[in-house]
Amino acid sequence: MKMSFVDALKEDSWDALRAAPKVDLHCHAYFSTRRHNLEARLGCRLDPPPEKMNKLGGMIVYAMDVLDPHLRNRETIEFVAESALRDAIGDGVVMMEISFDIRRAAYYEDGLTGVVGHLRELVSRFQPQIELRPELGIPRQAASDPKLMSRAHEAIGLGFFQSIDLYDHQEACEPEDVESLYAEAKAAGMKLKAHVGEFGGAEEVRRTVELLELDEVQHGIGAAESVEVMRWLAGNGIRLNVCPTSNVMLDAVPDMASHPIRLLFENGVPVTVNSDDPMIFDQSVTDEYRNLYRAGVFSADELDEIRRASLKGVVNRVANCPEL
Numbered sequence: 001m002k003m004s005f006v007d008a009l010k011e012d013s014w015d016a017l018r019a020a021p022k023v024d025l026h027c028h029a030y031f032s033t034r035r036h037n038l039e040a041r042l043g044c045r046l047d048p049p050p051e052k053m054n055k056l057g058g059m060i061v062y063a064m065d066v067l068d069p070h071l072r073n074r075e076t077i078e079f080v081a082e083s084a085l086r087d088a089i090g091d092g093v094v095m096m097e098i099s100f101d102i103r104r105a106a107y108y109e110d111g112l113t114g115v116v117g118h119l120r121e122l123v124s125r126f127q128p129q130i131e132l133r134p135e136l137g138i139p140r141q142a143a144s145d146p147k148l149m150s151r152a153h154e155a156i157g158l159g160f161f162q163s164i165d166l167y168d169h170q171e172a173c174e175p176e177d178v179e180s181l182y183a184e185a186k187a188a189g190m191k192l193k194a195h196v197g198e199f200g201g202a203e204e205v206r207r208t209v210e211l212l213e214l215d216e217v218q219h220g221i222g223a224a225e226s227v228e229v230m231r232w233l234a235g236n237g238i239r240l241n242v243c244p245t246s247n248v249m250l251d252a253v254p255d256m257a258s259h260p261i262r263l264l265f266e267n268g269v270p271v272t273v274n275s276d277d278p279m280i281f282d283q284s285v286t287d288e289y290r291n292l293y294r295a296g297v298f299s300a301d302e303l304d305e306i307r308r309a310s311l312k313g314v315v316n317r318v319a320n321c322p323e324l
């Protein structure tokens with residue numbers, strides 16, 4: 001008989017944990033496959049990141065020094081996205097909202113048309129095993145780059161991307177700077193997400209959610225400093241897509257055991273468990289469930305509740321997924 005997810009956590013059965021259906025709602029395509037896959041393709045070793053990086057700046061230093069020089073061509077970024085889907089399928093992920101940065105268009109002679117052409121092909125090729133929902137990724141610095149902003153508007157107009165996300169250095173733009181872009185995405189029926197509260201506080205989370213009318217928040221863990229903001233998020237059903245190892249390695253939280261996802265959950269905020277940048281943090285979604293269990297953050301039943309809630313509304317095209 002098939003082992004349940006709860007028993008798989010308790011008995012630390014890796015195969016049963018991986019086999020359980022999951023989603024990944026917070027993953028950036030550029031760094032989306034595990035480092036060993038890129039090493040195998042390149043035929044060389046890539047230095048791992050330090051265990052603790054100093055916030056986003058520290059991560060960018062590592063990524064620019066070690067990873068980025070190998071990624072700056074169309075063939076490799078396409079390989080990374082395809083390899084990420086194979087990783088996710090092997091990890092039991094049945095639906096993935098993966099963000100494709102607007103700057104990706106620079107690698108194609110025909111710009112966004114080329115990006116979307118490749119993504120359409122991926123969606124249909126992997127469709128029997130995983131539901132890929134392409135997300136439009138906007139770095140905050142695009143707000144002060146008219147060419148990138150015009151490309152972002154163009155991308156929304158294509159009607160292809162199902163959601164939008166905003167990320168990178170918080171100080172690069174205020175939410176007001178992308179208000180019209182988000183209004184346009186909302187009118188196009190896209191799900192609205194943004195990175196906020198990764199390092200910043202609860203009020204910043206609330207202000208950004210209100211101003212951009214976000215449906216979901218990437219990270220958002222800063223909300224845990226305010227019971228009022230947590231209740232507000234819970235009352236409005238705003239889900240936080242959390243990436244535990246990313247938060248620990250970037251020193252947003254001191255260690256796994258004290259991760260505020262526990263407090264958010266206790267206060268009724270909907271949370272999910274996700275990978276962020278597997279090439280950097282070297283964790284799959286299954287790893288992250290296991291990490292939270294082993295650190296004593298959640299019981300096995302609580303993690304199963306979080307997992308099941310994340311699967312609600314996922315259109316199941318996966319044949320061997322009877323649980324859904």
Ligand SMILES: [Zn+2]
Pocket residue numbers: 026028167195218276
């Ligand atoms: Zn992220």
